[in-house]
Amino acid sequence: MKWFLATLFTVATCSVLLAETRPNILLILTDDHRWDALGSKGHPFLKTPNLDRLVEEGVSFENAFVTTSLCSPSRASILTGRYAHNHGVVDNYHAVRDDLVFFPQLLQKAGYETAFVGKWHMGDTDEKQRGFDHWVSFKGQGVYWPFDEGLKVKGRYVPQANRTGFNVNGKRIPQKGYLTDEITNFAMRWLQSRIEAEHDDKEGRKPWFLYVSHKAVHADFLPPNRHAFKYENEPFTPPVTWAEKPEAFQDVPKWVMNQRNSRHGVEFAYYMDLDLEKYYKRYCETLLAVDESVGKLVEAMEGKGALDNTLVIYLGDNGFLFGEHGLIDKRCAYEESMRIPMIARWPKRLQQGAKVKELVANIDVAPAILKAAGVTLPAAMDGADFLELARKELTGGRGPAPTKPAWRKELLYEYYWERNYPQTPTVHALRGERYKYVRYHGVWDLNELYDLETDPTERKNLINDPAYASEVEEMNKRLFEALAATSGMAIPLLEDRGTQFHHRKVGGTKGAPFPTWYYRPAGTDGK
Secondary structure: OHHHHHHHHHHHHHHHHHHHHOOEEEEEEEOOOOOOOOHHHOOOOOOOHHHHHHHHHOEEEEEEEOOOOOHHHHHHHHHHOOOHHHHOOOOOOOOOOOOOOOHHHHHHHOOOEEEEEEEOOOOOOOOOOOOOOEEEEEOOOEOOOOOOOOOOOOOOOOOOEOOOOEEEOOEEEOOOOOHHHHHHHHHHHHHHHHHHHHHOOOOOOOOEEEEEEOOOOOOOOOOOOOOOOOOOOOOOOOOOOOOOOHHHOEOOOHHHHHHOOOOOEOOOHHHOOOOHHHHHHHHHHHHHHHHHHHHHHHHHHHHOOOHHHEEEEEEEOOOOEEOHHHEEEOOOOOHHHHEEOEEEEOOOOEOOOEEEEEEEEHHHHHHHHHHHOOOOOOOOOOOOOHHHHHEOOOOOOOOOOOOOOOOOOEEEEEEOOOOOOOOOOEEEEEEEOOEEEEEEEOOOOOOEEEEOOOOOOOOEOOOOOHHHHHHHHHHHHHHHHHHHHOOOOOOOOOOOOOOOOOOOOOOOOOOOOOOHHHOOOOOOOOO
């Protein structure tokens, strides 16, 4: 009996110590949130006070990227810490493999209580996934608004939209209102009892992990009525492209010029006569509900004293182009597509108000969360603990600040051609601290090299400039070394699924020419 009581006391004590020494973890993911769509980035009109608060009280990772700029592949990279060529999710139509380990599974084994609320979007399913004790999701893209009428802003047809409501732990629950608010409410209901248990110091409580995964701000951009047309009268300057100012650009790839007249180009965007200014303003208005959601979650934790023992991480699953290079949407390796906001707040371990310049990515999220929870990292992960770049000294101010770890100087980027959206070719790129090298596969076209220090908007392609020939050669070599080192020397191939959007606008821009330096006179020796 004494042994039993001693064992029971030990288990209860360890449970309390676990909850006290390991942080709670809140991961918030938004869709299509590009890096500069934040008030704290000096946006001319967008106000995001709650996200700005996280930046002010936490760490802003100024050079944060995704390794594939597409919803499902990026979300799989976040969950596995692996590149798309390793996890195998390379489009928005196929599910994840059964053999993949999601980091929440490892949190569960370490004693965490886990929950997922929001957009899953890997395969045509909303079934409960491994690694989560509590589950709330919807199929495909879901919908911002479940009714035909009621929203001030009207939208277009969106592939994979679904109105079947929510799967809440296996029970079908209808969607009753605006999706961002519904996701927030589901998250709040689960969160409330956990933070109250922590506040009351209840025996047996566990540390928790909550993954809030928004649909917003995915296209089509439909803000809630309380924010509709809020920015209608704000100034907007469309980006300059090679079509309006060809003298400002150099060696634009053919595929970029051809994509201008496609579903993902400004001339035929989503097969409509799209008003780019209105579209961008609706995007910003849609983001406001996400900012409010962040505020509600943070304030709920703060009100019960749980905030400072919680690691909060916020990021976008990819960026979004609003006319830059004549393009719409994502997928490519331009900055607007692959660069995202990434913010972390954890006052017990991270610096306050810090701005980290190193290159970090979505593949670093899983390793960082596992390390924060005291879990050993699986060898298969391609990412690293990015929070180490912002650790504060833990010696009460008496010792030196921690030394930053050795960190990557270049980031590997990849995107694999989709039959559904054939406008964008297969892309492999190295994004360095100064230069970006982009290599296209399976297409007769130009590669790209940009000096991001002198050309941050990527207008002057240096790929054929003799002064940069050695840089091209060296970056090409390092690109293949990075692929080989991560088992990436094969192109993933999946069976055809979904609609193919290959059309061009009648009467629109014709096919693009090859650059003049591609031409040469006929010779006699064939060399």
